[in-house]
Amino acid sequence: MTRASKRKSDNHTSPSVKSARVDSVRSASSRAATKVQERVDELYTKYANKSSSIIDPDGIEALCSDLQVDHTDVRILMLAWKMKAQKQGYFTQDEWRRGLKALKVDTINKLKKTLPELEREVLKVENFEDFYQFAFGYCLTEEKQKCLDIESTCILIDLVLGLKYQPQVDSFIKFLQSQRDYKVVNMDQWTNFLRFCQEISFPDLENYDTCEAWPLILDNFVEWMKQKPNV
Amino acid sequence: MMMNQRNTIYFEQGWDFMQKGITKLKNILEGLPEPQFSSEDYMMLYETIFNMSTQKRPFDYSQQLYDKYRESIEEYITTTVLPCLMEKRDEFLLRELVKRWLNHKIMIRWLSKFFCYLDRYFIVRRSLPSLKEVGLACFRDLVYQEINGKVRDAVISLIDQEREGEQIDRALLKNVLDIFVEVGMGLMDYYESDFEAAMLKDTEAYYFQKASNWISDDSCPDFMSKAEECLERERDRVSHYLHSSSGTKLLGVFSYSLLNRSGDVFSVSGCCALLRDDKVECLSRIYRLFSLTPLWLEPVANMFKQHVTAEGAALVKQAEDAASNKKEEKRDDVELHEQIFVRKVIELYDKFMAYVNDCFLNHILFHKALKEAFEVFLNKGVAGSSTAELLATFCDNILKKGGSEKLTDEAIEETLEKVVKLLVFISDKDLFAEFYRKKLARRLLFDKSVNDWHERSMLTKLKQQYGFQFTSKMEGMVTDLTLSRENQTSFEEYLSNNSNANPGIDFTVTVLTTGFWPSYKSSDLNIKAEMVKCVEVFREFYQTKTEHRKLTWIYSLGTCNINGNFESKTIELIVTTYQAAALLLFNTSDRLSYQEIMAQLNLSDDDVVRLLHSLSCAKYKILNKEPNTKTISPTDVFEFNSKFTDKKRRIKIFLPPVNEKKKVIEDVVKDRRYAIDAAIVRIMKSRKLLGYQQLVMKCVEQLGCMFKPDVKAVKKRIEDLITRDYLERDEDKPNLLKYLA
Numbered sequence: 013m014t015r016a017s018k019r020k021s022d023n024h025t026s027p028s029v030k031s032a033r034v035d036s037v038r039s040a041s042s043r044a045a046t047k048v049q050e051r052v053d054e055l056y057t058k059y060a061n062k063s064s065s066i067i068d069p070d071g072i073e074a075l076c077s078d079l080q081v082d083h084t085d086v087r088i089l090m091l092a093w094k095m096k097a098q099k100q101g102y103f104t105q106d107e108w109r110r111g112l113k114a115l116k117v118d119t120i121n122k123l124k125k126t127l128p129e130l131e132r133e134v135l136k137v138e139n140f141e142d143f144y145q146f147a148f149g150y151c152l153t154e155e156k157q158k159c160l161d162i163e164s165t166c167i168l169i170d171l172v173l174g175l176k177y178q179p180q181v182d183s184f185i186k187f188l189q190s191q192r193d194y195k196v197v198n199m200d201q202w203t204n205f206l207r208f209c210q211e212i213s214f215p216d217l218e219n220y221d222t223c224e225a226w227p228l229i230l231d232n233f234v235e236w237m238k239q240k241p242n243v
Numbered sequence: 244m245m246m247n248q249r250n251t252i253y254f255e256q257g258w259d260f261m262q263k264g265i266t267k268l269k270n271i272l273e274g275l276p277e278p279q280f281s282s283e284d285y286m287m288l289y290e291t292i293f294n295m296s297t298q299k300r301p302f303d304y305s306q307q308l309y310d311k312y313r314e315s316i317e318e319y320i321t322t323t324v325l326p327c328l329m330e331k332r333d334e335f336l337l338r339e340l341v342k343r344w345l346n347h348k349i350m351i352r353w354l355s356k357f358f359c360y361l362d363r364y365f366i367v368r369r370s371l372p373s374l375k376e377v378g379l380a381c382f383r384d385l386v387y388q389e390i391n392g393k394v395r396d397a398v399i400s401l402i403d404q405e406r407e408g409e410q411i412d413r414a415l416l417k418n419v420l421d422i423f424v425e426v427g428m429g430l431m432d433y434y435e436s437d438f439e440a441a442m443l444k445d446t447e448a449y450y451f452q453k454a455s456n457w458i459s460d461d462s463c464p465d466f467m468s469k470a471e472e473c474l475e476r477e478r479d480r481v482s483h484y485l486h487s488s489s490g491t492k493l494l495g496v497f498s499y500s501l502l503n504r505s506g507d508v509f510s511v512s513g514c515c516a517l518l519r520d521d522k523v524e525c526l527s528r529i530y531r532l533f534s535l536t537p538l539w540l541e542p543v544a545n546m547f548k549q550h551v552t553a554e555g556a557a558l559v560k561q562a563e564d565a566a567s568n569k570k571e572e573k574r575d576d577v578e579l580h581e582q583i584f585v586r587k588v589i590e591l592y593d594k595f596m597a598y599v600n601d602c603f604l605n606h607i608l609f610h611k612a613l614k615e616a617f618e619v620f621l622n623k624g625v626a627g628s629s630t631a632e633l634l635a636t637f638c639d640n641i642l643k644k645g646g647s648e649k650l651t652d653e654a655i656e657e658t659l660e661k662v663v664k665l666l667v668f669i670s671d672k673d674l675f676a677e678f679y680r681k682k683l684a685r686r687l688l689f690d691k692s693v694n695d696w697h698e699r700s701m702l703t704k705l706k707q708q709y710g711f712q713f714t715s716k717m718e719g720m721v722t723d724l725t726l727s728r729e730n731q732t733s734f735e736e737y738l739s740n741n742s743n744a745n746p747g748i749d750f751t752v753t754v755l756t757t758g759f760w761p762s763y764k765s766s767d768l769n770i771k772a773e774m775v776k777c778v779e780v781f782r783e784f785y786q787t788k789t790e791h792r793k794l795t796w797i798y799s800l801g802t803c804n805i806n807g808n809f810e811s812k813t814i815e816l817i818v819t820t821y822q823a824a825a826l827l828l829f830n831t832s833d834r835l836s837y838q839e840i841m842a843q844l845n846l847s848d849d850d851v852v853r854l855l856h857s858l859s860c861a862k863y864k865i866l867n868k869e870p871n872t873k874t875i876s877p878t879d880v881f882e883f884n885s886k887f888t889d890k891k892r893r894i895k896i897f898l899p900p901v902n903e904k905k906k907v908i909e910d911v912v913k914d915r916r917y918a919i920d921a922a923i924v925r926i927m928k929s930r931k932l933l934g935y936q937q938l939v940m941k942c943v944e945q946l947g948c949m950f951k952p953d954v955k956a957v958k959k960r961i962e963d964l965i966t967r968d969y970l971e972r973d974e975d976k977p978n979l980l981k982y983l984a
Contacts (some may be wrong), residue, residue: 158966159966198962198966200962200965200966200972201962204977207977223936223939223954224935224936224978225935225936225961225972225977225978225980227958227962228955228958228959228962231955231958
């Protein structure tokens with residue numbers, strides 16, 4: 013992470029510092045903290061829409077180009093996750109602050125450099141499921157929307173799981189596009205697909221049992237897999 | 244003085260006296276000339292023992308007497324009894340043994356009387372075996388143990404002889420075997436290990452051999468009758484001389500050894516042949532023999548099931564072939580074949596039920612086999628129609644006037660009973676209910692019911708078998724008609740009281756309660772002014788009777804009597820309201836095109852085609868059609884056929900009903916979805932937390948009485964309920980479902 017924050021944290025957690033020095037250190041660190049906050053806010057203002065004071069899709073595009081990352085890149089999604097952003101395509105000031113504080117960055121360069129670290133964090137077992145579910149919820153743009161259309165689902169699943177479970181994702185996308193029964197996918201089905209990738213051996217699908225509580229869409233997927241000729 | 248003072252009896256002295264008595268006893272037993280014991284003799288002997296055991300020490304000889312008692316018996320056995328037995332064999336041995344045994348028992352009895360006093364006090368005080376027990380033990384240890392092997396072999400040999408048809412002395416065998424039992428002194432151990440085990444083994448070997456012989460020589464029926472004879476004889480054996488406890492074991496061994504070998508005889512094809520040829524006796528025999536070992540009944544039941552299934556499948560195929568031969572022919576023919584099919588199924592049921600009752604003595608395995616067989620072939624459907632539909636149509640034909648079946652009241656009742664029984668095997672009972680309801684509606688509304696009583700009786704039967712829910716709507720329908728008739732009377736009164744309200748046309752209205760009756764599309768038929776007035780008048784009347792009720796008019800179900808003023812004569816035409824409306828158009832125009840008719844009536848193409856066809860291309864040509872083809876096309880033009888005539892003064896112009904099949908099936912599928920949802924919610928509400936598989940199982944169970952839910956369909960409904968937030972998956976265990984209040 014950035015050197016500046018590291019220094020600060022060292023000072024904060026050291027128990028043997030005498031009170032006087034604590035005070036001076038504290039005031040020093042609080043001054044430093046304010047500086048960081050200022051920079052973060054500055055950065056926010058740079059991308060935010062002037063009238064609404066929220067970073068909108070245009071702002072995000074600008075951010076992406078500065079980060080040299082495509083706006084459809086999964087890392088933006090990860091960033092949104094870190095921010096616990098509510099609405100796709102928009103970042104509020106609170107979200108911005110939350111995200112950047114958690115990442116301990118305050119400039120674009122630092123943010124850019126921290127992206128690989130962020131990726132690693134997301135891919136950790138304890139975080140990935142949360143991220144995965146967040147991704148789905150994030151894409152439900154309408155209020156009270158509970159399902160995502162097939163096309164968006166295909167894109168999203170490739171984005172989110174493509175690296176980790178390439179073969180499953182590829183097959184599943186093909187299946188989704190070829191079938192007619194389902195026009196949307198809901199959260200339950202989405203969540204279970206991850207579990208599917210984690211638990212079921214692929215591509216033989218030996219341990220898949222239709223009598224278990226797998227969503228019907230996955231039953232259909234398995235059936236489809238078993239029927240098509242082996243590549 | 245003499246009485247009080249007893250002289251001490253010394254042992255040798257006393258025993259000497261006793262010995263004399265014992266010797267006398269032995270002589271009597273040996274059949275030597277000896278006078279019987281008199282009461283004095285007996286008293287003296289008893290007293291001697293008494294005195295010798297009650298004397299003061301050291302003259303209390305109880306122990307010695309006890310020992311001597313045993314010794315006497317042993318001595319007798321070893322010197323006299325045993326040698327006698329040892330030199331004999333076979334039947335002679337048996338006879339001698341029985342004789343000796345009886346003698347022994349007599350001896351013990353007498354000796355016990357003499358030594359009785361010991362039994363009362365000495366033995367009790369010292370907890371020793373009683374005199375009787377000692378006596379028996381002597382015989383057992385000295386005689387029985389020595390010869391039981393030879394005895395056993397002799398007995399078994401006699402049994403085998405009897406099996407071969409020879410006469411043997413059964414009483415003798417019974418007596419011998421009683422010995423085996425009695426030496427056990429309450430336990431069957433000796434009998435079982437020294438006799439029974441060997442006897443069973445011998446039986447097994449015997450019948451094994453017999454079976455091999457018979458299989459090569461005899462046909463199945465002969466084999467079976469011989470087997471049954473042997474079974475009877477073995478049973479006989481048990482009741483006459485074998486101990487009753489041997490019964491089950493013997494029969495078990497019998498059936499195992501005899502029938503085990505004959506696996507080939509009872510292969511599926513073998514038994515099938517019996518069924519096919521109606522060899523009832525043989526089958527009954529098979530049942531009686533196999534029922535000895537319940538395990539053996541299963542293959543027979545399976546074979547029975549296969550046979551019934553095959554017969555049923557043959558019927559289905561027959562019906563299908565007949566249907567496809569007829570192709571698109573007349574509806575009547577198709578119906579006829581369907582009728583025949585159902586009749587044949589009923590006959591099949593009767594036939595095989597008789598088998599189950601008579602041949603197989605109502606055994607549960609065979610009831611089950613029959614049920615499963617019928618379930619297999621009855622749920623396949625014939626030529627695109629499900630059996631549920633066929634059964635409903637069958638009932639319709641019986642219950643309607645002019646149906647293809649003309650039966651007596653009794654026959655109607657009987658047949659309907661059978662249908663209710665067959666319905667048990669159909670998994671789509673709700674489909675039957677819906678079809679039945681639709682047809683019932685037609686019968687009721689067009690007054691086509693043969694007999695109101697039969698209708699109600701059938702509903703009662705269905706209710707008894709399948710519950711109140713099954714028939715509640717239908718009963719409502721029948722009640723509606725009764726109420727309607729009453730209502731009509733009030734309506735007519737109302738009309739006579741308000742003469743200006745009278746529309747001038749005889750008008751009957753049947754009010755139906757929406758929930759009970761099948762749903763009908765109400766169309767916006769344009770009706771003539773006169774008819775409109777009728778509708779208005781009734782509406783007014785109805786408002787006076789009830790408030791807050793909306794009337795929706797279903798013209799498609801109405802009938803109309805209309806006078807056709809033809810050139811030669813006026814004929815009264817009985818038509819449906821739709822047809823009447825169409826005909827009335829020709830009062831104002833001579834010629835009308837198809838399009839004009841459709842526009843003026845405001846009906847759909849389907850309806851217009853059907854009704855015009857019935858008026859211009861069917862039996863009675865009330866309208867002339869240009870061009871004069873057999874079908875209606877949108878470019879046709881119609882004209883009133885003033886030249887039409889018929890010898891009758893009143894004719895009915897039939898309008899064939901729309902084929903409701905597709906709609907019925909759709910409705911049922913929709914209802915099922917709701918039923919599954921309701922069942923899932925009901926189950927989850929009471930259980931709160933339930934595993935997925937259990938939920939599916941319970942669901943299927945609950946709904947089973949009406950239909951067999953597809954597991955996939957249930958799964959889909961569960962997912963739907965998850966999306967609608969009725970249920971949720973447990974976070975840690977995805978196979979566990981939680982109810983969300």
